[in-house]
Amino acid sequence: RIPNGRNLLFARCVAQVHTQGSYNEYCTDEYVEAESEDGFAYEEVAVDEISISSGEEDLDTALHNLRVTKQPAAIEKAPRVSTESVSQHPEVVEDYVRNFFVHMGLHRTMETFQAEWYELMQKGSLGSDHAQQLPDVYSQNRQLQSKMQEMQSQMLSFKEAARMAKEKYVGLKKECDYHRMHHRRVLQEKNKLMADIKKLQQHINSYEPVLKALKNKYQTVTKEKMLACMERDKAVSEVSCLQSTLHSLQPSSPTLHRPTVARSDLVEKATEIEATQPLGKLPDDPSNPYLTAILPQCAHLTRTGGFQLTTQFQAHDFAVSNVCMHAEKDVLVTTSDDHTWKMWALEGGDLLMTGEGHSDWVGRAAFHPNGKMLATCSGDGTVKIWDFGSASCIETLSDHQQPVWGCGWHWSGQLLASASMDHCCKLWDVESAHCCLTLRGHTQCVNAVQFLPYSTILCSCSQDKTISLWDARTGLCMQTLWAHQHSCNDVISNAQGTVLFSADCFGNVVSWDVRKASPIKQWHLGPSGVNTLAVDPAGTVLACASNNGSVILIDPLTSKQWTLTGHTDYVLGVGYSPLADSLVSGDSAGHVIVWQ
Numbered sequence: 001r002i003p004n005g006r007n008l009l010f011a012r013c014v015a016q017v018h019t020q021g022s023y024n025e026y027c028t029d030e031y032v033e034a035e036s037e038d039g040f041a042y043e044e045v046a047v048d049e050i051s052i053s054s055g056e057e058d059l060d061t062a063l064h065n066l067r068v069t070k071q072p073a074a075i076e077k078a079p080r081v082s083t084e085s086v087s088q089h090p091e092v093v094e095d096y097v098r099n100f101f102v103h104m105g106l107h108r109t110m111e112t113f114q115a116e117w118y119e120l121m122q123k124g125s126l127g128s129d130h131a132q133q134l135p136d137v138y139s140q141n142r143q144l145q146s147k148m149q150e151m152q153s154q155m156l157s158f159k160e161a162a163r164m165a166k167e168k169y170v171g172l173k174k175e176c177d178y179h180r181m182h183h184r185r186v187l188q189e190k191n192k193l194m195a196d197i198k199k200l201q202q203h204i205n206s207y208e209p210v211l212k213a214l215k216n217k218y219q220t221v222t223k224e225k226m227l228a229c230m231e232r233d234k235a236v237s238e239v240s241c242l243q244s245t246l247h248s249l250q251p252s253s254p255t256l257h258r259p260t261v262a263r264s265d266l267v268e269k270a271t272e273i274e275a276t277q278p279l280g281k282l283p284d285d286p287s288n289p290y291l292t293a294i295l296p297q298c299a300h301l302t303r304t305g306g307f308q309l310t311t312q313f314q315a316h317d318f319a320v321s322n323v324c325m326h327a328e329k330d331v332l333v334t335t336s337d338d339h340t341w342k343m344w345a346l347e348g349g350d351l352l353m354t355g356e357g358h359s360d361w362v363g364r365a366a367f368h369p370n371g372k373m374l375a376t377c378s379g380d381g382t383v384k385i386w387d388f389g390s391a392s393c394i395e396t397l398s399d400h401q402q403p404v405w406g407c408g409w410h411w412s413g414q415l416l417a418s419a420s421m422d423h424c425c426k427l428w429d430v431e432s433a434h435c436c437l438t439l440r441g442h443t444q445c446v447n448a449v450q451f452l453p454y455s456t457i458l459c460s461c462s463q464d465k466t467i468s469l470w471d472a473r474t475g476l477c478m479q480t481l482w483a484h485q486h487s488c489n490d491v492i493s494n495a496q497g498t499v500l501f502s503a504d505c506f507g508n509v510v511s512w513d514v515r516k517a518s519p520i521k522q523w524h525l526g527p528s529g530v531n532t533l534a535v536d537p538a539g540t541v542l543a544c545a546s547n548n549g550s551v552i553l554i555d556p557l558t559s560k561q562w563t564l565t566g567h568t569d570y571v572l573g574v575g576y577s578p579l580a581d582s583l584v585s586g587d588s589a590g591h592v593i594v595w596q
Contacts, residue, residue, distance in 0.1 A: 096138065222443070229440045233475045237437075282473065283412055288454040290495040290537070298541035299581040299596070300553060300562070307553075307583055307595035309566045313349045315342060320586030322532060322573035324365045330577055332584055333374060334592060335362040341376055346582060346594065355386055357393050364406050364448075369413045377404035383418050385430065395433045399426060406448040410456070415472060417458055419446035425460050427472060437475040441468055448490045452497040452514070459500060461488035467502050467512070479517045483510050490532045494539035499556070501542055503530035509544060511556055523559065525552055531572050536580035543583060545571040551585050551595070566593050 094117060101110035120126050300306040316336035324333045330346035341362050343353040360379035367374055373394075374386045383404055385395040402421035409416055415436070416428040425439040425446055444463035451458050456472040465488060467481040486506040493500050499520070500512040507526025510519050528548035535542050544552045551564040551571055569589040576583055583595040 226440060229438075230476065233437060233440075237474055282410070282414065282456060285455050288497055290453060290497075295495060295537040295539075296579045296581075297538045298536040298576070300541055300583075301555075306562060307564055309564075309593055310596045311349055311594035312566070313592055314590055315344065315586065315592040316340070316590040318590055319570075319588035320573060320590055320592060321361060322364045323575045323584050323586045323592065324367060324573075325575040325577055325584065326367055326371055327369070328371055328578055330582070332575070332592070333365045333367070334573070334586055335365050335376060336590070337361040339378075341365055341374075344592070346577060346584070349592075349594070353388070353391065355384075355393070357384060357396075358382070360403070363404065366407050366409055369409055369411055375407045375409065375416055377407045377418055379403040381420070383407055383416065383428070385416070395430070397426075397428050397433060397435070399435045405446065406450075408450040408458075410451050410472065411454050415451075417449045417451065417472075419449040419460055421445040423462075425449050425458070425470070427458075427475075437472070439468075439470050439475055439477070441470075441477045441480075442466065444487075447488060450492060452493050453495055455497055457514075459491050459493065461491040461502055463487040465504070467491055467500070469514075469517070481512055481517060481519075483512075483519045483522065484508060489530060492533045492535060494535055495537045496539065499539065501533050501535060501556075503533050503544060505529035507546070509533070509542070509554065521556065521559065523554055523561075531570070532574055534574045534576050534583075536576050537578075538580070541580075543574045543576070543585075545574040545585060547571070549587070551583070564595055567591065 097113060098110055101107070101113065117126075315334045316338050318337040321335045321337060324335075325331070326333075331352070332344045332346055333341055334344065335341045339356070339358045339360060339362060341355040342351060343355075344350065345352055355374075355376065358376065358378035358380055362376050362378050365374055365376045372388055374388070375383060376386065377383045381398060381400045381403055383397040383400075384393050385397075386392070387394045397416075397418070400418065400420040400422055404418050404420045406419040407416060414430055416430055418426050418428065420426070423440070423442050423444060423446065425442075426435050427437040427439070428434070429436050439458070439460070442460070442462035442464055446460050446462045449458060449460045451472070457478070458470040458472050459467060460470065461467045465482070465484045465486060467484075467488060468477050469479040469481070470476065471478055481500075481502075484502065484504045486504040486508065488502055488504050491500060491502045493514070498514055500514055501509065502512065503509045507524060507528055507530055509523045509525060509530060511521045512518070513520050525544060525546060528546050530544045530546055530552075532545045533542060540555065540557075542554045542556055544554065546552055547570045549565070549567045549569060549571060551567075551574055553562040553564065554560070564583075564585075567585065567587040567589075568591070569587045571585050571587050573586040574583065575585075581596065584592065585595070586592045
């Protein structure tokens with residue numbers, strides 16, 4: 001509140017302060033409206049257009065200035081933007097004091113100062129020396145002081161930034177030193193390892209000639225051993241045949257005359273004669289009736305839409321390793337890793353019989369030609385023969401030293417062949433339950449074995465990527481078939497015995513001409529392996545159990561393929577029904593699916 005009669009003087013001071021630019025950071029208004037007791041309406045005068053003397057101002061002078069300028073009565077209160085340059089003028093003493101009070105926040109002190117100052121001005125107690133302007137050095141000092149404070153604050157912020165940068169630099173330097181040291185250590189270790197590798201390489205190179213020589217020697221010895229075994233088996237067979245011929249030629253008498261044999265020959269052949277019993281006389285091979293008979297074709301070709309999933313059941317708690325169909329009845333046998341085999345009715349999936357006796361997984365099963373017995377092979381190294389009439393195991397054949405993977409019957413039912421991991425096949429006389437012949441020739445595990453229909457020719461497949469054809473009468477290898485690049489998993493023949501089908505662990509399936517001993521066609525179903533094969537009686541559709549969880553059907557003539565999906569795991573076994581109107585498959589999850 002400005003006392004009455006002093007509003008014009010204060011307006012002058014404010015205008016002068018704004019003109020000089022020293023008070024504009026504390027005062028926000030450019031005019032002051034004050035009440036007057038005489039009722040005269042005072043108008044605001046623009047400061048930059050009025051020249052105000054430094055002496056004392058009175059009412060007449062103000063009115064004169066108003067008439068000269070002829071400014072309008074009302075001036076907008078909105079702030080104006082001036083493009084003119086602002087010139088700074090030295091402050092007067094009173095303005096310097098006011099700025100000091102405002103800067104320090106002493107508002108009440110400033111009001112008291114203004115009241116007393118204007119009282120002195122009204123009384124005339126202030127002389128000309130009190131109205132002097134303040135030297136520029138004070139304003140400059142004040143500006144320099146504010147700038148110095150601002151620079152000090154900036155300096156503090158810069159110091160903090162410099163301190164943080166220094167800490168970060170020190171940390172990065174330490175990390176760099178650590179990594180440099182680690183790099184040097186890695187280089188030292190690398191150089192050391194390189195030196196060790198060179199020494200080992202030189203050491204290995206020094207052994208290469210010795211290893212090569214040993215390998216050649218081993219191959220030579222293996223070949224000699226194999227030839228010797230074959231010659232031994234052949235000699236034993238000839239001796240047995242000659243003994244049988246001599247016995248048949250000699251007249252019947254109470255006294256038997258045995259041929260004289262040298263003691264050295266007895267010592268050399270004693271072991272083989274004990275292990276290998278004379279092979280009984282096999283019946284002559286009849287003509288194959290399937291060569292001229294009209295056999296049922298696979299229902300997949302005659303049915304609309306082909307085979308469809310009709311029945312699925314849980315056969316075992318563990319993997320179903322293989323399935324085997326009866327030759328005349330709709331009966332199914334499954335073998336499993338749970339050490340058992342089970343017989344099922346194809347219609348309805350009813351369990352008919354369970355066989356327990358093996359101490360390890362059961363690999364495969366094969367029905368006797370008369371359908372009244374079953375042969376099973378197992379990982380315990382034995383082959384068991386089961387009789388359905390007595391529902392028991394009647395024979396256990398245990399000459400193999402390692403697990404037995406496959407087995408198959410001769411068409412007469414007198415011989416049983418088995419394939420083992422001990423690199424050989426064995427022929428068993430069912431009546432005497434003794435091993436008649438041991439077929440040696442494969443260099444690795446023998447995975448499957450099967451007699452050709454109405455023939456004494458035995459075919460076997462091995463992990464050595466070969467398929468061998470054997471003469472069951474002499475035990476000699478007639479032919480070796482080469483086409484696979486991976487381990488052979490299964491080999492089967494058609495009902496006529498003219499075509500063989502083989503499959504390996506990389507999904508390659510090959511058909512062979514038995515007469516020419518050469519491949520006919522080859523199909524690649526990989527990279528998933530094919531575990532087992534099955535062909536319908538007419539030989540029109542080949543079924544392949546694949547590791548990709550499906551059953552793949554192939555037409556051998558046109559090479560057309562179909563895929564049956566429904567299994568959730570590896571398919572390990574597959575088989576056709578006697579009339580080829582159904583297909584059965586088992587997987588490693590223990591499920592059996594019937595396709596019709």
